[in-house]
Amino acid sequence: MDHRFVLLATAFGAGEHFAHVLAAWRRRTAASPVRAADGPRALDWHTASALHYIAVLPALPPAAALAITELRPQWPVDVPGFHRLSLDGGNVTLDLLVGEPGQSLQQLQARVDALYLPQPVNDLRTVAKLALPGATLAMQGSSDDDLKALRSAGFTQQSCDAPACPWLGDASEVTCATFTSRKPQPPRAPIPERRAIVIGAGMAGAAMCERLAARDWDLTLIERHGLPAQEASGNRSGIFMPLLSRDDNIPTRLARAAYLYAQRRWQALGGLHPDAQVGADAVGPIAGSQCGVLQLARDAQHADLQREVVDAWRYPAAYVRWVDAQEASGMLGVATPDGGWLFPQGGWANPGSICRAMLDACGKRLTRIHHAEAMTLQRTGGQWQVLDAQGQLLAQAPNVILANSAGARSLAQTAELPLYTMRGQVTHVDAQAFPAVPLVVCREAYITPAVHGIVSAGATYDTDTDAALRVASQQENLARAADILPGALDRLTDTAPLAGRVAFRCMAPDRLPLVGALPDYSAAAGKIERLRDVPRHPGLYGVLAYASRGLIWAPLAAEILAAQLEHEPLPLETTLIAALDPGRFMLKAQRKSPAVEQGMA
Secondary structure, three states: OEEEEEEEEEEOOHHHHHHHHHHHHHHHHOOOOOOOOOOOOOOOHHHOOEEEEEEEEOOOOOOOOOOOOOHHHHOOOOOEEEEEEEEHOOOOEEEEEOOOHHHHHOOOOOEEEEEEEOOOOHHHHHHHOOEEEEEEEEEEEEEOOHHHHHHHHOEEEEEEOOOOOOOOHHHOOEEEEEOOOOOOOOOOOOOOOEEEEEEOHHHHHHHHHHHHHHOOOEEEEEEEOOOOOOOOHHOOOEEEEOOOOOOHHHHHHHHHHHHHHHHHHHOOOOOOOOOOOOOOOOOOOOOEEEEOOEHHHHHHHHHHHHHHHHHHHHOOOOOOOOHHHHHHHHHHOOOOOOOEEEEEEOEOHHHHHHHHHHHOOOHHHHEOOOOOOOOOOEOOOOOEEEEEEOEEEEEEOOOOEOOOHHHHHHHHOOOOOEEOOOOEEEEEHHHHHHHOOOEEEEEEOEEEOEEEEEEEEEEEOOOOOOOOOOOHHHHHHHHHHHOOOOOOOOOHHHHHHOOOEEEEEEEEEOOOOOOEEOOOOHOOOOOOOOHOOOOOOOEEEEEEOOOOOHHHHHHHHHHHHHHHHOOOOOOHHHHHHHHOOOOOOHOOOOOOHHHHHHHHO
């Protein structure tokens, strides 16, 4: 997908305009081959090989009302934020920017070829910052004030050419213009050579391979184990659910976007299947279920807070609803003192089966190297060379993506990243000795429904590096499970055989992932005031530190980095992208430096 035509529109309605554009796009691609073209200016409709439609709207219409029925299966619930959908095998992307339109436009990072504004935009200068030189604009309004605002924003009025611009609709009712500012924004950057080495075959690395292979990248995957998903991604059952908070803070917004996007990607890979195989040697579809997640309140005060959050934000019931103690007790089959949040679309999934599905989707574009550990990176002639412990060359490419969690600390270029691990022991219990629960339930710990006769309970948060199962951790897991299901596990705590799995979560100090170009600590000099001033290693990127949420983080983080590499519109607000930038720790350290504080005084 060498060239994508990016269209920004402010009137989605029930998708009528998108349906019109999509139909025109499909007619064009079926009737004529794509003409090779590249350069800094806006693309002609006929020179693009992919369509990217960005819709700005205050709220989402219900799925049943959509003008395009094929969108309905992946249609998101109506919550604020950016939502990315895909059609036609990835050749058509639909971004839904849900919220106050002015704020959404300010948070959008994109370079657009055309703008369709049938609904007025208060600040055309904000729109102009997104336009490529030569971008076309069509908008309602032709008063003197409207035309003056156009000129002030850098647009020159022109006649509407409906045949050349099939996204116009009724050209007789719009004013057309071309972006001809004397101070244009930077041009669209060239796409790098589409070759990369991905280090690590867990959730992070598998998702990265899948998202880049979908964009026609050739990839080499290096994994120290003989199979993918052998570290933290090797658990039988991981749970997926969003976060909620009173102030809808950055972690909440990020988790919401990741949770919803991950489910759309799993659906594109064949969906979740409760009876599918699990285990290192399993084959077949993704194992998992959207059985729901019930997050019980810790106490009465926390229950009040949970109810307050749901009432304040008025989330759709399909996303979350508050259930009282009586309803929660009915779900679990045992009395519980307080209610909780019910996430109907949450559930459990087997990470290993997701990894296999993502890697299999890469096809012939992926070369796998197993039983090999990357110990040294060196840059030579614009290429990264990856060497093993004996100094033997494993692979070479212009781009390297680290998806090896805490293993990044062993490489010289990334040794200063503030990564650490937390030990997590999950307890496995024979389902016949455990009360049957129809959904995932959690409070201080989580309990999954039985998966092939095994219930998973856990997981601990320990600061040590002991990889062996231990009785103390098992008792901790079962004691917390007994708190969730009062009276149901009294005898099991002392009699259950020691069984389970230990894995180590990779984390950053702010508990958020690292996604993007990696900072070059050796090149840091002088005062750094903004993320864009942070020095970076050329061609070296990271998708790291997913903590306990790798299931939902991996697909979105991979999409973010893939979009950055391809200079596509980004799938998240700029504020949220900045919160994930690996350079944020260097910037924070600079701001805390006494020398910097003195210089800023």
